[in-house]
Amino acid sequence: MFPKGTKRKFSDSREEPVAGGEDVNQSSLAAVRMLSSYSLQRQSLLDMSLIKLQLCHMLVEPNLCRSVLIANTVRQIQEEMTQDGTWQIMTQALSAANAAAQCSADRLVATEVLCRQTEAAQGEQVPKPFPVVGSEGCPAEEVLEEEEAAAAEVGMTMSTVSPQAPTSYLPGTFGMDPCWEEEETGEDDDDDEEEDSEECGSGSEGEERERDSLVEDTRTAEQVFGTFEIKNPAPSPDPALEELFSDVDASYYDLDTVLTGMQSVPKMGPYDLLESLSSHGPSPLSSSTSCRSDLNELDHIMEIIVGS
Amino acid sequence: MGEDTESSKGNHSFLRDYVTEADVISTVEFNHTGDLLATGDKGGRVVVFQRETVVGHKPKGELDQVGETGESGEYNVYSTFQSHEPDFDYLKSLEIEEKINKIRWLPQQNAAHFLLSTNDKTIKLWKVSERDKQPEGYNLKDEEGRVKDISTVTSLQVPVLRPTDLMVEVRPRRVFSNGHTYHVNSISVNSDGETYLSADDLRINMWHLGITDRSFNIVDIKPANMEELTEVITAAEFHPHHCHLFVYSSSKGSLRLCDMRASALCDRHTKLFEEPEDPGSRSFFSEIVSSVSDVKFSHNGRYLLTRDYLTAKVWDLHMEKGPVETYQVHDYLRTKLCSLYENDCIFDKFECVWNSSDSVIMTGAYNSFFRMFDRETGRGVTLEAWRETSKPRAVLRTRRIYTGGKRRRGDVGVDSLDFTKKILHMAWHPEENIIAIASTNNLYIFQDRVSPDTQGPDLGSDTI
Numbered sequence: 177m178f179p180k181g182t183k184r185k186f187s188d189s190r191e192e193p194v195a196g197g198e199d200v201n202q203s204s205l206a207a208v209r210m211l212s213s214y215s216l217q218r219q220s221l222l223d224m225s226l227i228k229l230q231l232c233h234m235l236v237e238p239n240l241c242r243s244v245l246i247a248n249t250v251r252q253i254q255e256e257m258t259q260d261g262t263w264q265i266m267t268q269a270l271s272a273a274n275a276a277a278q279c280s281a282d283r284l285v286a287t288e289v290l291c292r293q294t295e296a297a298q299g300e301q302v303p304k305p306f307p308v309v310g311s312e313g314c315p316a317e318e319v320l321e322e323e324e325a326a327a328a329e330v331g332m333t334m335s336t337v338s339p340q341a342p343t344s345y346l347p348g349t350f351g352m353d354p355c356w357e358e359e360e361t362g363e364d365d366d367d368d369e370e371e372d373s374e375e376c377g378s379g380s381e382g383e384e385r386e387r388d389s390l391v392e393d394t395r396t397a398e399q400v401f402g403t404f405e406i407k408n409p410a411p412s413p414d415p416a417l418e419e420l421f422s423d424v425d426a427s428y429y430d431l432d433t434v435l436t437g438m439q440s441v442p443k444m445g446p447y448d449l450l451e452s453l454s455s456h457g458p459s460p461l462s463s464s465t466s467c468r469s470d471l472n473e474l475d476h477i478m479e480i481i482v483g484s
Numbered sequence: 485m486g487e488d489t490e491s492s493k494g495n496h497s498f499l500r501d502y503v504t505e506a507d508v509i510s511t512v513e514f515n516h517t518g519d520l521l522a523t524g525d526k527g528g529r530v531v532v533f534q535r536e537t538v539v540g541h542k543p544k545g546e547l548d549q550v551g552e553t554g555e556s557g558e559y560n561v562y563s564t565f566q567s568h569e570p571d572f573d574y575l576k577s578l579e580i581e582e583k584i585n586k587i588r589w590l591p592q593q594n595a596a597h598f599l600l601s602t603n604d605k606t607i608k609l610w611k612v613s614e615r616d617k618q619p620e621g622y623n624l625k626d627e628e629g630r631v632k633d634i635s636t637v638t639s640l641q642v643p644v645l646r647p648t649d650l651m652v653e654v655r656p657r658r659v660f661s662n663g664h665t666y667h668v669n670s671i672s673v674n675s676d677g678e679t680y681l682s683a684d685d686l687r688i689n690m691w692h693l694g695i696t697d698r699s700f701n702i703v704d705i706k707p708a709n710m711e712e713l714t715e716v717i718t719a720a721e722f723h724p725h726h727c728h729l730f731v732y733s734s735s736k737g738s739l740r741l742c743d744m745r746a747s748a749l750c751d752r753h754t755k756l757f758e759e760p761e762d763p764g765s766r767s768f769f770s771e772i773v774s775s776v777s778d779v780k781f782s783h784n785g786r787y788l789l790t791r792d793y794l795t796a797k798v799w800d801l802h803m804e805k806g807p808v809e810t811y812q813v814h815d816y817l818r819t820k821l822c823s824l825y826e827n828d829c830i831f832d833k834f835e836c837v838w839n840s841s842d843s844v845i846m847t848g849a850y851n852s853f854f855r856m857f858d859r860e861t862g863r864g865v866t867l868e869a870w871r872e873t874s875k876p877r878a879v880l881r882t883r884r885i886y887t888g889g890k891r892r893r894g895d896v897g898v899d900s901l902d903f904t905k906k907i908l909h910m911a912w913h914p915e916e917n918i919i920a921i922a923s924t925n926n927l928y929i930f931q932d933r934v935s936p937d938t939q940g941p942d943l944g945s946d947t948i
Contacts, residue, residue, distance in 0.1 A: 190803045217822075221768055224826060237604075240666055240685040241716045241735050242831045245772045248714055252768060 215262060218253055225250045509922035511909055515589035515597065518913040520612075521559055521920055522599055523582025523927055528569060530601055531613060533927075534562035559929055563612055563652040568603040580605050585835070586671050588680070590693070598657070600680060604667040607682055609658035609693065617645040663689050663699045670720045676727040682718035683732060686713075690744075703742065703749050705733060709761040719779045729754075731781070737774030737792060739799065757799050759789070759806045777833035782842040782916075789845055791836040794818060796847050796857065811857045811864060814849050816887045816898045829849065829903050837912045837919075848907025851896065852923050853883060869907060869921045869928040880930065 225246050257263040494697060506527030513522050521533040537559045571580035590598040596613035621643040626632050632870045666684035673680045681690050681702070688703035703720075707713050723729035728744045730804055740753035761770060773793035780789045787808075788799040797807035813834075817824060824830040829850075836847040848854045852870040857863070866883045886895035909922040919931030 218768070221822070228828075233793075236581055237576070237667070239831070239926060241775070242828075244713060245717050245775060245831070248771055249768055251714075252771070385879055 218256070222250060222253045222257075225253070504925065509925060509927060510583050511585060511587050512911040512920045512922045512927070513587045513589060513599075514911050514913050514920065515599075516591050516914060518553050518915055518918065520562065520589070520597060521911070521929075522587045522589065522601075523920075523922065524567065524587050524601055525925075526581075526583040528582030528584060528603065529565055530567045530584060530587065530599075530610070531561060532563045532599075533559035535559050557931075558750060560835055563654055565610070565654040567601045567610065568606065569606060571603075571605070573605075585668060588671050588673050590673055590676060593677075600671050600673065602668050602671050603680065605661070607658050607660040607663070607668065607671060607691070609660070611653075611655050611657045613655075615651045615652050615653055616647055616649075618648045619643045620646050626795060641920035658693065658696050660691055660696050660699070663691070669718060672721040672730070675723045675725055679727075681722060681730060683717050685716040688717065688720050688730075688732060688750075700748075702730075702744065702748075704749065704751060718776050721779055721781055723785055724781050724783060725785045731779055731788060733776035733779040733790060735775040736771060737776055737789060739776065739779060739788060741801065755801070755804050757804050757807075759797075767821070769825060772825070772830055773821065778835040780836060780838060782838050783840065784842055787842065789836050789838055791834050791847050793830060793832075793834075796836050796845055796855075798845065798859065809859060809862070811845070811855075811862075813855050813886070814865075815849055816885055820898070824903075827903065829906075832906055833908060834906075835909055837910055839912050839917065840915050846910060846912060846913055846919065848910055848921070850903050850906055851901040851906060852905040853885075854907045854910065854921055867930075869923045869926075869930075870905070871926065879933075 228246050229243060229250070254263065257266075503632050504528075506525060506810050508526045509523050510526055511524040514520070515522070519535045521535075523531050523533075525531075536559075538557055568582040568583055568830050571897055572578075572579055580603065585603060587599055587601045590600070590609075593596075596611050599610050599612065601608055601610060620627070621641050623637060623640060623643075624632055660682070663682060664684040664687065668682050670683040671680060672683075678694075679690055681688055682699075683689075683703075684874055686704065686706040687701055689699040690702050691699045703717070704713065705717060714736075718733045720730060720732035723731070729741060730744070730750075731739055731741050733739050737758065739757035741755040741757070742750035743754040744750060746752075746754060747946065748852045761774075764801045776790045776792050778791045781787070782789065786801055788801065790797050790807075791813075794813060794817060796811045796813055798806045798809040798811075799806075821830060834848050836845060838845055843859050844856055845859065846854060846856045849866075852868050853866050854869060856865050856867065866885065867880050868883050884892065884895045885901075886892075886897050905923065907921055911920045913919070919930050921928040921930065
């Protein structure tokens, strides 16, 4: 339940040099331990909640009640952390680390904090939260890399299939209504950021592109509850990602699902999907193809799949 | 109804415990007379059981002694049908589960029985009717239905109805689709006999039983900005007598009584039932455990029964500031909330039911346990629905969870509770003390037998 770091922390605080009267320091040490234990609990709860919000069965819409309750818990933790100043400390520390980030420090930091995992927990935490996909085309592709990394680690699946049509899956799995207005981005208010940056992905540190992708803070809560519209994904600026996912189109996944009648089947990995498609040698599609358009290519792929 | 197979213990215990996901029962409901019991499962099937009519069965109220009058009205399978099929939402590229979320019977008006069954998106009205006669002796068709050769017909005969083996026919009469964007969690038939409501996470619709192409939205709590969503609807029910009143519960633990005469859209409640939070016991999980998972009007229409994660509460409709009775279902879990949050058990939705006289309430728990509370004495009892420990017609013995103090034989420790064995769905016969408990893929039916040897009623069990 607690990250492994707990015990170390306890012994660390013990090893701190004690200056002055031992009794006084004992009681203050005890208080410090209690507080740090509480904040560790709180942090681990926050991490757990963020993971829960992100891990969702991609085949079926997740339970909205559960998502709302978890999101409320996250909000509550963030509010408390803001009140006791922990939030500020974390955001400052991270903003210093992210000096080279492209986007505004405040937003980055807020999202980074949310995505932060404790050092100890990072290595062992199996399901890394993957970034929520943007509903507008632009940052979607930047998110791909992160998702790929996450998926590679965990064998996680649907989400990585979705990037080609980023709006198709992750937001949609929450199955809510569209009409997302993008929030204004100029605010520096921490509270706002908390509200907005409720969830995001990123486990690893120090990757600029990941940082960029994480600045979905205006969209994070949206992704939790936002709908699901099929939109055209913008062309990916990242050639590596482009290449990897060039022949993966979300519409194929739809077809697969429909054709094979997959129901509550555990998610396919991106590599699974690639394998299944590559064996038929489909022609690469540009990532800007939307699900709807280019029925000819769909027909072509269908023939290949059905014909085999 | 699938049953887990019995295998030799030891090496094959994993086989014995294997349960087909589709066979997991997801809803249980008696009809208005209690003669029929319907169950829905995750595979979209509905199984209807019928109570045997027993020759020499003594009228209710008198002692019902086993062995003297034969079977005491057991429930046997009456009909099985596939209610919902798995579906696919092409626009969102998401599956729609065929799991039956709720079944509600309509009051009987003629020889046929009608029930409403719903999955996440679509509600269907099914007609269950019997046929025990068949017309025979047609002039133009032969016994198999083939057209006769006219030249062979020499005389006219009048077709007669001849008795045949009983056939139960089930036919879909209405399909109420496209009414919900979110997942339907409740349906409730109105006392007017013509309408019913269906509730999803954010909206409640009212339908006319005869009209499938439109419904009337009566509650909409969807915020304009989805970012601001903090509360969802968890259950809804019509008042048993007043056709203009209904109640709905929320994930924040509040109940709202709405009067449809006040306005067309009942976003503003008539009464709000909310218990103020105890600031001393506040934790990160306070809100989650306060989320109401089920709400039921009492039969007399004066009280509401709600279930949240740790308690069951009785509310008086005339008092909004708090419940009149609170029953601790499994308070020993209060210190385990973090683990239960981690394994998602904290989101389990338990149902709750009243008995026919509104004097006893019942709800489920973990480890195949369920709890009954006597409202007059305030005392609760823990019972177990698990075939290994109860034989058919054996008397159920009460169980105890060991939480400290003197440990008795048979006490179960909190850490040895099996959280995969949850009793979420149950039903109480509308008139008699017969209860139906769903435990994963098994249905347990317990009947009250007043034994001449003991003081109070004890429960005998039939396992189906």
